[in-house]
Amino acid sequence: MYxxxxxxxxxxxxxxxxxLHPREGKYGHAAVFPxxxxxxxxxxxxxxxxxAMVANFTKPTADKPSLLQHTEVVTYFHEFxxxxxxxxxxxxxxxxxxxxxxxxxxxEAPSQMLENWCWQCEPLQRMSxxxxxxxxxxxEMIEKLVASRNANVGIFTKRQLCFxxxxxxxxxCAGKVDTQSVYNQFCLDINGYPAAEGTNMPATFAHIAAxxxxxxxxxxxxxxxSYDMFFSRFHKEGVMNTDIxxxxxDRVLAPGGSRDAKxxxxxxxxxxPNQDAFLEQKGxxxx
Numbered sequence: 233m234y235x236x237x238x239x240x241x242x243x244x245x246x247x248x249x250x251x252l253h254p255r256e257g258k259y260g261h262a263a264v265f266p267x268x269x270x271x272x273x274x275x276x277x278x279x280x281x282x283x284a285m286v287a288n289f290t291k292p293t294a295d296k297p298s299l300l301q302h303t304e305v306v307t308y309f310h311e312f313x314x315x316x317x318x319x320x321x322x323x324x325x326x327x328x329x330x331x332x333x334x335x336x337x338x339x340e341a342p343s344q345m346l347e348n349w350c351w352q353c354e355p356l357q358r359m360s361x362x363x364x365x366x367x368x369x370x371x372e373m374i375e376k377l378v379a380s381r382n383a384n385v386g387i388f389t390k391r392q393l394c395f396x397x398x399x400x401x402x403x404x405c406a407g408k409v410d411t412q413s414v415y416n417q418f419c420l421d422i423n424g425y426p427a428a429e430g431t432n433m434p435a436t437f438a439h440i441a442a443x444x445x446x447x448x449x450x451x452x453x454x455x456x457x458s459y460d461m462f463f464s465r466f467h468k469e470g471v472m473n474t475d476i477x478x479x480x481x482d483r484v485l486a487p488g489g490s491r492d493a494k495x496x497x498x499x500x501x502x503x504x505p506n507q508d509a510f511l512e513q514k515g516x517x518x519x
Contacts, residue, residue: 236319246270246281246319252308253298254288261438262287262307264314269330270321270488281319281331285311297363302377305359306350313343320481321488329489336443337450338457338493342485345458351381352471385514387423389452394422396449398434403446411435456510457497463509464501 236245249267251258263286270281287307292298300308317339318331332339349355353374360369369377398418402409411434419427427433434440439448461480469476483499497505511517 244280245322246283248282248315248319249284251284251286252289253291258288259286260288262311264311264318264332266318266331269327269333270319270324271327271330272325278322281321283315283318283331285315287311299363302350306347309346309350310343313346316346316481317342317485317488320485323486324488324490326490331488334489335493336447337453340451340454341457341461341493344451344455345462348458348462348466349471351378353378354472382513382515389514390423392452394418395437396452397422399437399440399444399448400446402434402440456507457493457505459509459513460505460507461497461500463513 233247233249235247237243238245254260265284265286266281267284268279268282271279273279287304289300289304289308290298314332321331324330327333353371356374356377357368357371361367398415401414401418402411412432415432415434416427419425439445444450461484465476465480466473480500484496487496494505508517
């Protein structure tokens with residue numbers, strides 16, 4: 233368990249648990265589970281936030297520590313974005329609006345935005361290190377890694393569209409639905425290739441029956457906001473700029489769901505959000 237304190241005065245903001253490696257019977261994906269919300273108590277004192285971050289990263293061995301692949305680092309940052317959203321929500325009066333209890337199609341924006349630090353040279357140099365020598369990743373390797381970000385971006389983007397549209401369809405059509413055949417058709421129509429023969433992906437698509445039903449589109453919708461926030465502020469004014477970080481914390485994370493997401497974005501961006509950064513980073517700006 234880790235404690236989060238305010239740098240200026242040492243106030244305790246919250247606590248989080250890290251459960252990062254697989255074991256038998258454990259939850260098989262990566263997620264953050266709120267355990268206690270930051271809220272105002274009847275005596276006017278603040279209850280601190282507590283949450284648990286669960287993942288299944290590469291396990292350490294007898295002679296090596298856990299050596300994370302870059303994809304695992306991105307997942308770590310994504311989930312830790314949820315952790316910070318939960319803990320830094322210090323301006324909410326009620327539990328109902330605390331932390332990640334925002335609009336479903338905004339909840340992934342803070343987590344997806346934090347992923348961007350895994351694709352920037354300075355953060356990568358700071359966080360990387362050879363487990364024996366401590367040497368950071370060479371600049372040439374980092375440049376190649378950053379350049380690979382949009383590899384197969386078209387396939388991944390269409391995959392998310394396929395999931396989102398499938399989710400909308402099965403939750404809005406009348407009567408019974410053969411989810412396997414419907415999904416297979418969406419794969420052909422959107423992805424351009426069939427689902428793997430003999431599989432039934434919807435049977436394992438937990439999101440559509442565990443809080444994201446008819447709202448899976450929110451992942452891509454939130455991504456538009458995450459790119460806008462990162463590239464309009466952090467990328468322009470410094471990815472390690474603590475002043476911008478404090479503004480982001482105060483204007484986006486701290487209010488939780490007590491204000492509409494569009495108001496939070498307007499406060500942080502100084503304008504209404506747009507899709508320009510999203511399209512540019514997907515290679516679609518010139519189309």
